[in-house]
Amino acid sequence: MNVSREDLTEPLRLASVSRSFDSLEVLRDMSLEVRRGEFVAIVGPSGCGKTTLLNLLSGFDRPTSGTVTRTGSTRMVYQQDGLFPWLTVRENIEMGLRHVQDNAERMRQLAEMFDLINLHGFAEHYPHQLSGGMRQRVELARALAGETDIMLLDEPFSALDYLTRLRMREELARLLETRPRTVVLVTHDIEEAAQLADRIIVLTERPACIRMELRLTVPRPRSPVQAEVVDAVQRILAELGLENETDDRLVRANIN
Numbered sequence: 172m173n174v175s176r177e178d179l180t181e182p183l184r185l186a187s188v189s190r191s192f193d194s195l196e197v198l199r200d201m202s203l204e205v206r207r208g209e210f211v212a213i214v215g216p217s218g219c220g221k222t223t224l225l226n227l228l229s230g231f232d233r234p235t236s237g238t239v240t241r242t243g244s245t246r247m248v249y250q251q252d253g254l255f256p257w258l259t260v261r262e263n264i265e266m267g268l269r270h271v272q273d274n275a276e277r278m279r280q281l282a283e284m285f286d287l288i289n290l291h292g293f294a295e296h297y298p299h300q301l302s303g304g305m306r307q308r309v310e311l312a313r314a315l316a317g318e319t320d321i322m323l324l325d326e327p328f329s330a331l332d333y334l335t336r337l338r339m340r341e342e343l344a345r346l347l348e349t350r351p352r353t354v355v356l357v358t359h360d361i362e363e364a365a366q367l368a369d370r371i372i373v374l375t376e377r378p379a380c381i382r383m384e385l386r387l388t389v390p391r392p393r394s395p396v397q398a399e400v401v402d403a404v405q406r407i408l409a410e411l412g413l414e415n416e417t418d419d420r421l422v423r424a425n426i427n
Contacts, residue, residue: 181242182207182321182353183228188237189378190223197223199378200237210347210354212364214407215374215382221357222325224379228355229323243320243353248310250326254298260309261294267316284312287346304335308342315350324356328363337395340366344391365403366393373407383410 183205190198197220205211213221226232227239229247246267247253254263264284271277285291288308298306307327314322328336340363347354358364364371365387373383385406389399 181205181240183242183355184238184240185227185234186238186240188227188234188239190220190227190232191235196378198227198234199380201380203372203381205353205355207353208351210356210367210369212356212358212368212371213374214358214361214364214371215379216376216411217359219374219377220379221374224374225323225325225355225357241321244318245321245323246314246319248307248314248322248324248327250329254306254309254313256298259295259297260290260301263298263309264312264316267313267319270317280316284316287315287349288312288342302335303331304339307331307339311343311346315346315352319352321353321355324354324358326358326360327356329359336360336363341392343367344393348391361404361407362395362400365400365407366395367391371403371407373410383407 181204183203185201185203188198188201189196201224213224215221223232225247227234228241229245230239230241233239255266258266261281265277265281267284268277268280271280285294288311290305290308293301293305298309301309310327328339331339344367356364356367369387371383371385371387372381373385374380375382385403387393387399387403389397393400395401
C-alpha cells in the first residue's frame with residue numbers, strides 16, 4: 172500500500188485499490204484516474220462504498236491494498252454543512268484563506284468570494300441565521316477560497332429541497348466557471364450527476380467496483396430537461412435495472 176503526492180498529470184489516481192473493514196469488503200480492485208480540471212460524479216446503490224471511496228481520495232482513509240495518488244491541495248464539502256457555528260460568515264470563509272499571509276491580499280480574495288456567492292449583506296451573520304442554501308454557498312466559498320486544487324463533495328445538497336438543489340447546482344457550475352477546480356462529487360441523485368459532471372462513474376453493489384462510465388459533453392450549466400441530461404439519466408437507470416422508475420422521488424428512493 173502506498174499514498175503519495177507526486178507531481179503527475181492526473182491529480183487523483185487509484186490503482187487496484189481495495190478497502191475492507193475487518194471481514195467487510197467495501198471496495199474491490201478499483202482503478203480510476205481523474206484528470207486535472209475534470210468534474211467526476213460517483214453514483215451507485217446505497218451502502219456500496221461511495222463515501223469510503225471519497226475518504227480514500229481525500230487521504231482521510233487508507234486502502235487495504237493498492238495505491239492512491241493525490242497531487243495538490245484538497246478540500247471537502249460535506250452533506251451536513253461543516254461551517255463553524257461560533258464563527259460569522261466572513262470568519263468561516265476566512266478559514267479557507269489562512270494560508271494568505273498578506274492582509275491586503277487576504278481581504279481582496281475575501282471580497283472576491285463574497286462577490287461570487289452574492290452574500291455581502293450577511294458577512295456578520297452566523298450560520299444558524301442563514302437558510303440551508305445560503306450555508307451551502309458559504310461552504311462552497313470556503314472550499315474555493317485560495318488556491319485549492321481539488322474539491323471533494325460528499326452529497327452536499329442532499330439535505331436541501333428540490334428547488335434549492337436546482338439553484339445550488341447552477342451556483343456550483345457558475346462558481347467553477349470562475350474558479351476551475353478538479354472535482355469529485357459523491358451523490359445518490361442521478362439527475363444531479365448528469366447536470367454537473369463531465370464523467371459519471373456508476374458503482375456496483377458492495378464490494379464495489381466500477382460498473383459503468385458515462386461522459387457528457389454539453390457545457391454547464393445544464394437544465395434537467397436538456398436532451399443529453401435526460402439521456403444520461405435514462406441510461407444509468409437502465410444499467411441499474413430501474414428504467415421503469417419515472418417519478419423523481421422513486422428514483423432517489425431506489426438508489427439511496
